Amino acid sequence: MELHSLLFLAFAAVALIAAVLVLLSRNPVHSVLFMLLTFVNVAAMFVLLQAEFIAVIQILVYSGAILVLFLFVVMLLAGGERPLPVLNQPLQARAAVIVGLVLVSELALVVLTSTVGGGRRGPDSPERIAAVGGNIEALGRQLYTTWLLPFEIASVLLLVAAVGAIYLAKEDL
């Protein structure tokens, strides 16, 4: 196996383990920090996939902005250690384990029957991305031509989410 794939697997493994630890740590601050570790590893995976721009955004927006907010909220609200939510509901925990195992085995079945090679490649090959001048250029072109309408709809979605959040959070005027 070449170095590239090995690195990818290593980053993926760390990201996964950190994601599990987000759920299992008793201290909420630790959870947030493990989440940070997950996000940084995901960013590294994006770099390996030659999606440098997405990697930078991942670090800036998720690791930088959003997780800092998380950390603020956790530090302001949470006092001390929390009980593990998983262990409080034995019935739910058992059902979750069973459903989770079924889902994982389904995924494993699909991946192991080697169907990935049977898929069809998307139109954006590395050559085409290089032809328009690189990652950011290709993304910008796509966003404002092919994906123009979804882009605009996303702006409406953000607007209504902001209006709703402000309404629910504000004191009555």
Added chain:
Amino acid sequence: MQVPLPSIDLFAVSPLIAMTVTASVLLLITIFAPRVRGAVYPLVTLAGLLVTLGFVLALLAREPVVTFSGSWRADQFSQYFGVTVLLAAMLAVLISDSWLRLHQVSQVEYYAVLVCSTAGMIVSASAYDLMTLFLGIELMSVPTYVLTGFAKHRRESNEGAMKYFLLGAFSSAILLYGMTWTYGVTGSTRFDQIASFAAQGGAARPAVLLAMLLMVAGLGFKVAAVPFHQWTPDAYQGAPTVVTAFMSVAVKAGAFAALVRLLTQALPGMLDDWRPILIVISILTMLIGNLAAIAQTDVKRMLAYSSIGHTGFMLVGLAMWSRDNTLGASSVLFYALAYVFMNLGAFGVLAWMENHGGGTTLEHMDGLFARAPAAGLALGIFLLGLMGFPLTIGLPAKVFVFLSAVRAGHTWLAVLGFLISAVAAVYYLRVLARLFAYEPRYALASPRQPLMVLGLAICATATVVFGLLFVPLLDFAERAVGS
């Protein structure tokens, strides 16, 4: 540097533009005319919805068009659901007005959020690729989370909103995961290209199957199908009743639009795989929704469970769809529109009673007809409709669904559905008996709420009139499916 734009047909997206303009105008009124009070907001909202309806009806006359490089498809199907959700939104505005005024709830945010949710439903019905579809589903759902928690000083409202939000976010993640699988395997997010790839089959078939399962599960949450229904009773009961009235019919219509288009236009080649899944889900949904409804003592919660049951009936129709049996899909469309009048009306009468100081438990239904004949009669009509009684729109809705099952050769499913709807009649009849035969137990105040009375009158009239004249509606649904 020249970047060629894709072909853009603004007329095709005019309903969406009109809706976002309406929402913006509503928000801007408060900024530039903060002293404006009273009837302005519902009137502006209604005007915006009417203009949008005008665009939708104008688009009906056009040939189907795919624009914005395949993101948007304006055809009879999207216009059918456009009409459905716009009617639901207009009726919701009519019945919400008095609740907002009586509880002095902020009107601007309410109507702006309602309009955005309706815009999301229009997007879900018109989306022709997975990205647009996902954003449409989110634009439809996020406002309804806010609306559920709109009575923000009531504990149940907060609880319902929280549950709805968390499970909704979870289901969106599942839906999105299915979409990434679809893109990863088929190399495209456009419905027609997914369809052409899925039709080939080959080595990638299991992966497409997995993607399809994940997407059906994600949309199953939104339509409240068993086993993805757990949020429904709490969210529907916790939400302000006028909100429940809107989201129980409109979100269902929007999510069914997405489901029908996804399965019949992007994955028709997988019919043999999704049909058995949908049959199992539909049977579970019909059984659990209707059986759980019998045990309820609160009519609002009972209607929440009954709404799960109705999802089951609609899923029967969708499961029976095939290229030769389009009645399967058109019966779902017909049901969605019929459901708007019946269910929005039923929840509307409950909201009317709450506004008058009444409650929603069974005891509060006692003698409503003697106390307030019009309200009692209206609720009676809606419950008969939901039951599937002759002379209401509920009967043809159910009959077409079961007829499609018979045509597809699954007569047993039609018989089963008929038996379950007969069992379901028990809990509707229980309320009906209390409405008409019992002695009144609670006094009702009488605030003036002309818009709500108008809204409920429209619902009741439509339930009865379309119960007789259902053929034009079915024709419309047939044309929508055929386009």
